[in-house]
Amino acid sequence: MMFRLAFIVAAALNMQGNAFTIPSRILSVRQTTKNFKQMSTPIQKTVKCDPIVRNMSDAIAEDSSEPAKKSAVEKLKSIIPPANERKKLIPLAMMFFCILFNYTILRDTKDVLMITAPKSGAEVIPFIKTYVNLPTAIGFTAIYSKLCDKYDQKNVFYLCTIPFLIFFGVFAMVIYPNVGVLHPHSLVDSVAALLPAGFSAPLSIIRNWSYTVFYVMAEMWGSVVASLLFWSFANEVTTVDEAKKYYPLFGMGANVALIFSGQYVKWVSQMRGRLPPGVDAWGVSLKYLMGAVVAGGGAMLGLFKHMQDNVMTDPACVDQEKQALKKSKKKTKMSMKESAQFLMKSPYIRDLAILVISYGMCINIVEVSWKAKLKAAFPNPNDYSMFMGNFSSCTGAVTLFMMLIGRTIFQKFGWRKAALVTPTMIGVTGAAFFGLQLFAPAFVPIAASLGTTPLMLSVLVGAAQNILSKSSKYSLFDPCKEMAYIPLDQDSKTKGKAAVDVIGNPLGKSGGSLVQQILIFGVGSLAAATPYLAVILFGLIFAWYKAANSLATQFEAATEAD
Template sequence: MNPKNTEFNKFRSFFWPIHKHELIKFVPMLFLFFFVAFNYHLLRIVKDTLIITAPKGGAETLPFLKVWCILPFAIFMTFLFTKLSNKFNREKIFYMFISIFLIFYLIFIIFLYPKRDVLALNRTADYLTSILPKGFNGFVAIIRYWCYSLFYIMAECWSTIVVSVLLWGFANDTIKVPEAKRFYALFGLGINSAGIFAGQTVSLITKKNINLVSNKYFQSSWDNTLLIIISIILIFGVISMIIHRWLHKNIFQNRQYSNEQKDYKMSLKKNITFIFKSRYLLSIALIVLSYNVIINLTEILWKSQLRELFPTPQQYTSYMSKITILIGILASISSYFVSGNVIRRLGWGKAAMITPLIIILTAIGFFSFLFSKQFLSSFSIFGMSSLTLCVFFGSTQNIFSRACKYTLFDDTKEIAFIPLSTKDKIKGKSAIDGIGSRLGKSGSSFIIQLLLMMFITPAACSPVIAVLILIIIPIWISSISVINKNFQTTQSKIETI
């Protein structure tokens, strides 16, 4: 009997389903996921703090950013990816995109942020405020703080392009379905443990009030906190490229995907059209859209309440670092003990159903207290104000939703791509992850913009948003059923070959 094919005992299968001969590729890939995800978690904390806690910013800025800035830029980046894919292999594209992001973050911290007051378009913004309705305050803030807006865009695209398209695309290219069922949950552990360490790092920096630099540009504790965080992002970005290069040089030197890519030319329009022609890929796109629409709708409501409770950058960053830690802990536990075992024992379909069920259950608690805050202003429990309760249950909803996303949702979504051909994977994944997630967030943001025109504040829009979530959940669940049926059929054919 070949030792490579021996089964694990129950204990090993549950905790560490990795063969000894697989460690040489599994461990470096685990570290690659960790460092890329560490940057993602740091960027997620910083981007919100900058724009939400700006003097004339706020959570109402986010819908305008996601529609008028992030979506067009995500389409451009996806277009750039498809064009580069016609000329270069995926390894070189990885280095190109990582370099683009790191160069921008460097420019931001050494030039844009120090000159933020000079570069702010206050006169233009003040004029627009005087002629536009109050519902456009978020749009005006984008223009006023255009440097922060640009950082927010590049931070969001790190998630879309680097994590979803490049990193997971690399894993899908090099790992087979039987390996993925064992590897992906542990890769999720790498991503989620990065959240714990990133949150702890930011929490430590904010508590210590480290004054790394003291001059007219970096005077406050928050200024130095931002400088340290960006420096860490730059270092870990370089380390990620080094690990990626080592893997290609020592493990995947015989990778064949580039030869297949030469047989066809990619175009953004054709890739999107291809998705609509495939019921399987369209269903994957729908679950991605559904998740992103719901999480964006609820997060904007939650963050608007969060800013009321924690108005300063240092307070907001400190609280968000704690949320990041809790998400990381819960997601790590899920990755290690739940995700992989649920997928292996219950199958793809039941595992994929868990995320929408968790989201709807936690949303019930959040919206209940949000409505209580709006309509019962003196409402309190155990001495906690309605605002505190709203933030607490909103945080709970966000923690559980994000933890599910980083484990069961991502794992099942990525596994769904694996049975496809390399051509279909690249075309489908670049369009779904590059644009689909952005379209979900931007579409929901556009809805919130329309609601803000009528209701002025995000909280006032909450009843309509609750109804929209109840409409989207059944669409998500039905799409999972379609994928599961086709996945099982495709996988059975592969296993008989």
């Protein structure tokens, strides 16, 4: 009886399909009995399961399925953050929602204002980004560095965000209604008569100076509030492990803002058509748009105060010892020159800067060419604004999808692979857009078969390029970049982040703009410069790949050492 029981157990443990293999230890025992004399010499032999063993096989199969069911339930539970993490992640996501809601409205509005302004166009954008936006960013970085030395991060946040909201409210209510008096059209016309036609774009900046200021403030909202202030605060309250889990999903709620704000812009654009004749439709729209921006900014400040009062003081959410150590540590005060030298000595910060500058240059090189096509297709401000509203909604929807798979990319492939998705996406979609420009005659029959024109086909392909590039940026590039700051020391986090995000971002865009200006002066037009822009785009992507791989190695080492 004992032999038979041992035989059955051994069979059950070594089953393969409808057969099992008998270990040599059991066989050696069997060879001493009469019942198993036929199994005399082989070390292992395969025989068919009898009904008893088959029943045991079924029982074991049922038992083996139980851990799988448990693991599935555990996996489902692991998706939901614990209470202490939800307490900080939900308000952070809502803050990001408000920031991106505002930025989408500001981004669409600044383009409509500047591109459709009198005697202006898409060719003005490179000059604004090079000669206005970049110096403003450098000046802000110097001021921000001084503020960080003098005040804590909470007060710096308030000091940097409130002036933006005041300006946008004043612009809609006071400045825009009086642009006829404030803009020096007659003076600029007299100067333009004495200068070559090539100076028309720089003169448009002066002619429409209030729009230029609005354009720069809208750009700075993205660099300062979204990239610098928000992510600095998020990095302060989250750990590296939490960031890896939640940063890709973190912006999901926020990118719903792209859909909502896009539809809000579209609704405001449609409302203009219902206004009576003689009413300044765009002026009314601006009041609605900037009213939403001020309201969104107020909600953001309220959420920030809530987190300061209820999250930053909760030991379950934030390590209080680390916070106390940061506050007690004496800040190192450095001049602008010393700060620049400190940052330039760090290969970690340099690689981060290359990533940000490369993205800015790449997106600018493609975007300006696309916006020139967009103005040709939609010369009316209402139509242009409506298209941009739909564009923003599509960007939000695609970004949501990208964020759903972003967490999987981080978990399965790691930081390095996730960081390489955005340059790959820009390279592939950029090649498609520039290919359409370079080989336009070949696409005429295709456009006709689709029931559209080559111009509209260029607009749609450019829109797809922008949507896919920006969605990969929001879902993967930004989380990768922000995770990279977490292992750094406090000085590198604050001043390094300010230099990389506030200067690096406009430097990339102005760098792309400067390249376009040089090519336009060299070859005569933006269209003629297309082949050269395509080559430069792929050169930048190569440098981006190299810096991302270098930074990945340093980040992994810093994370292990932390």
